[in-house]
Amino acid sequence: MATVAPAATPILEARGLSRSFGNVRALDDADFDIYPGEVVALIGDNGAGKSTMVKALSGSLAVDTGEILFDGTAVDLDSPTVAAELGIETVFQDLALAPHLNAQQNMFLGRELPAKGPLGRLGFLDVSTMRKQSQDALDELGATVRSLTVPVGSMSGGQQQAIAIARAVAWAKGVVFLDEPTAALGVVQTRNVLDTIRRVADRGVAVVFISHSMPHVMEVADRVQVLRMGKRVATLDAKNTTMEELVGAMTGATTGATR
Amino acid sequence: MSNQTISPSLEPLPPGDRPSRHTFDLVESLGKLARVQVFQIVLVLAAICLVFSIMAPGSFPEWGNIRQIIQNVSILAVLGIGMTFVIVTSGIDLSVGSVLVFSGVVSAKTMAAIGGDGWGVAAVGIVVALGCGLCWGLLNGFLIGKAKVPPLIVTLGTLGGALGLSQVITGGVDIRDVPPVLVDTIGYGNLPATTIPLISSIALVLVVIFGIVLHRTKFGLYTFAVGSKEQSARRVGIKVDMHLVKIYALSGTLAGLAGILSLSQYGTTAIAGQSQTNLNVIAAVVIGGTSLFGGIGTMFGTVVGLFIPAVLQNGFVIVGVQPFWQQVAVGAVLIAAVYFDQRRRDAASRGQSSSSLKRLWSRSP
């Protein structure tokens, strides 16, 4: 089921990214690559540079040096909007939902459907269509969201996560980044998220997820890329690796399988 | 399909939804609580009216008196529109009273310089007043949206600046030379063939228009988004800075309009006046259910919130209660409103940091 480093062009590739915050070198000549329809787990110890890498690849953060290629072409990811236009969506740990808005409003935030006709140009919105599409997206995810019209801030962490992921997945055409998507979730919801990751990849969208849970990583990822001290130290085939190997690469106890 | 409303926290369940077992109680009670806020203040207003009607049946419920109340809240209503937008973004605009005075002063001076009494002069005055308000609003907006200075500080500064400039321009002496057409038609005139005050009709039309903008358009939705969680709005590509500029520009322009309305109603620039206006408007918006911490609010609530202090004062005067009790009563209503807002907020934003008062003081991008 998993494809391992096929010979096609990576949908997203980073070469030699470096980024410092003051004296701290968060990314130190780091690389990354992912192919369409692939699930890559990005792992590493705390402070290894995972979140920085994700921010850089999703347009939220500028890099000092290095280049990023989307589908083989060098791109300049100035802002999340630029990244979104290319088809890169991200779900950060804080979810970036607006708590007072409801699920449908959050799903379409920034990308609202205008009402038909002249009213649309005045700023009126096609709420019924957006509501239907939101419901469809959530259903496809298997998420049980009680109501589309209640503020998301009143929902449980799991439901909010589902909405955030559904949003990213619904809009993503190329790559989806998920930063610790199962961190705050219970067993059932975690299952849903992992199933969703697989389903999204099957659709042809590439999924990158950061996780500290080795079992989840090994279960759902195709490849695992390990960051340590701002560098990529290993790229491993998830199906052919062991927990010890992963942890070893993360902590530097062993040198990686690929350098 | 169902009746579309975008305003958050004020929706019943669509009929087809089945609650999932885990979240039933929480969401249900939150929905009730949110809806109850607007109900609550309407009930409070109705109760106050009822009490005064019983205590002074010949005077209070009479159309002549009610008409006066409506006329006297009209200018505050115009300011309240802008203030609702501003407070929904978790900002604040303390400068509206001073911008009102400034716009009135410049407008009056312009009209006096042109000379004449007719509608042509008045029209120029109206445009000038709106322009003044827009300028101050843009100044506020750029300092807050682009330069990232906290709204409290910026509008405190423009409060002093606008008022000071008004005093410089006039030497502190009020201009009492207002074209009579303004005073007679807008200030005290009625809609043709009715006894409904024209100034109140203008205010009502604006309230309705901007209520629709707030609750049904993308502009209004983005206002709520920015107030709810600015960072999230930025992440999805909403141009938050420009949006804030527009919000404060709106507030300023409406203050300019209020300036010409005030000129019409009082026949003077009243530079030393409007001393309580800022706080009265903010109190009205908050009593009406708009949260100082952003993300929640309704235009209808603001309107009701305007009437509660006005009716309290009117009733107290008619019944003969000492003026100081009026202040106490309004203060109590305000505290109660904020208390309920805080309770609602705690329920609505679980897992979020509750030190949202920080938003008034700092601007984290």
Place this chain on the structure above:
Amino acid sequence: MITSRTAVVALSVASVSAMFLAGCSSDSGSGGGSGKIAFIQGVSGDEFYISMQCGIEAAAKDAGVTVDTQGPVKFDPTLQKPIVDSVVASRPSAILIAPTDVAAMQAPLEAASRAGIKVVLVDTTLEDPSIAVSSISSDNKGGGAEAFSAIERLSPAGGKVLVISTDPGVSTADARVEGFEEAVGANSAFDYLGVQYSHNDPAEAARLVSAALAKDPDIVGIFAANTFAAEGTATGVRQAGKQDQVKIVGFDAGPAQVKQLREGTVQALIAQQPGTIGTDGVEQAMAAIDDKPVTAEISTGFHVITADNIDGEGAQYVYKSSC
């Protein structure tokens, strides 16, 4: 589908309409709530207006009518207008009022007059006072001139003098300043530095005086044209440490100013007769109600209170803080 918000709006409109209908059917005749008059102060909490209130209440008791006193928390027409409107709705037989702006209060008081309520202007006036049955105030111009005489007595050698007033456009204060200016112009021994405005804020008056003394350290006399101006002026002089050099004559005699008089920071107080203004006001109002002849304009006098007579005959002219 009916949302809860629609229901709320519908409910409110329905209940408000119900009240309109109830109100419209009730009698909305002309003024004539028997036995009731209203007094609207310029600002509540000001001893001048409280003394006036005492005079009014005493006279009303004698005349057998009740008095309701209301006033804005600041001397501000935007605050006073809603009060006037509400008082008019309660339909007293007469309103005694100190208007906070000659133009802004014109229309609301005209409405009162049209409703059959007798309007008496006390202290301040309107652009067109003819709508009132009577206007009663102190001879403020004479008071200003008397203030200058007091300064002349205190500093016979002459020198620089300054006036601190409240707001330009307040008719009473302007008249006092005018009286003072005319008197000082006639006396070449004195050098008039002009008038500054403290906006009825004692703290502002103190600031203005401090700044003026910094600019002209040899000022010999200051005339403070109302209660709050006098309070602040004394503070400013004391802060500059010039109590011995600068003679202050204040208008109005509230308890705080009397204290300053006893302490020696203020040398003379020109006291108006707010109580008399009040009693005269009630008299005129009752005359108008009973269709008897009224006096259109009444000027009341003033008294000079100094440290010499404060415990003697001057004591009765001090303004009251409660009745």
